[in-house]
Amino acid sequence: MTIVAHSIAEVRSAVIQWRAEGKSIGLVPTMGFLHEGHQSLIDQAVCDCDCVVVSVFVNPTQFGPGEDLESYPRDFDHDLALCQAAGAALVFHPDAEELYYPNRSTIIHMADLSEELCGKSRPIHFDGVCLIVAKLFNIVTPDRAYFGQKDAQQLLIIKRMVRDLNFPLEIVGCPIIRESDGLAKSSRNTYLSESERAAAVVLSQAIAQGHKLADSGERDPRAITAAMRTTIEREPLANIEYVEIVSQEHIKPLDGLIDQPILCAIAVRIGTTRLIDNFFFDPNA
Ligand code: AMP
DSSP states (O other), X not given: XXXXXXXXXXXXXXXXXXXXXXXXXXXEEEOSSOOHHHHHHHHHHHHHOSEEEEEEOOOGGGOOTTSSTTTSOOOHHHHHHHHXXXXXXXXXXXXXXXXXXXXXXXXXXXXXXXXXXXXHHOTTHXXXXXXHHHHHHHHHOOSEEEEEGXXXXXXXXXXXXXXXXTOSSEEEEEOOOBOTTSOBOOGGGGGOOHHHHHHTHHHHHHHHHHHHHXXXXXXXXXXXXXXXXXXXXXXXXXXXXXXXXXXXXXXXXXXXXOOSOEEEEEEEEETTEEEEEEEEEOTTO
């Protein structure tokens, strides 16, 4: 039976019981409208941990003004059914008042790593992500927490926060789950019209192209991103926000050739919908 908890107190009492029974705990933070990408994280957590908590919470502090907080898709009945079928022990579905005091004063500012890529157009986004994730870590006290490589900058930032703030847990990164044509699964794909959905495949095509170039020995980041840009620009419905190669360590552009583990990441608007995709590459692997 999957427990449904709306309050922090309900989560804490389940956690106390599990700990008394000597059980390990996994956490999968999500914003709901779950799909196979989320499910792959839950499956991995169920495989690794005795008890898995899935949080379903559209976190207001990570949305900027004019972003899609209100229109973000929600379907809790579907989410709960997916979590139950996947074997989650508890689904945490609080409202914003349960998690945020009206006079809260604490912020977590992720310096450096949040300045490039998505941080440029979403300046408060990663501080909001760090705040909610830190709160969930303190509420659930997991042994492991699972994040998708789909949000690669977020994954690197959470790993850095855990290291810097000494959270006693392990971050597990999980591969990107894609549709059959390559489009990375995302709750936001639901915003796409039929023609936009067809155009959106250009993101994964550019990612595959860039990855292939790196695999075949290309070490000039500009050559790789230029080829990817050309591919994306061929699609009339696509508008590039960024196509960049950064170091995994600093999330900053490289000075010269690719000589260290990199993240190649893109953000592209298809119509009004902003989509992201990426690949990691290590030239020394
Ligand atoms: P979200 O609900 O969009 O905040 O995502 C919750 C978690 O699921 C994050 O760690 C995401 O990176 C992960 N995730 C979302 N889409 C995918 C996907 N297509 N493949 C793997 N993980 C994903």
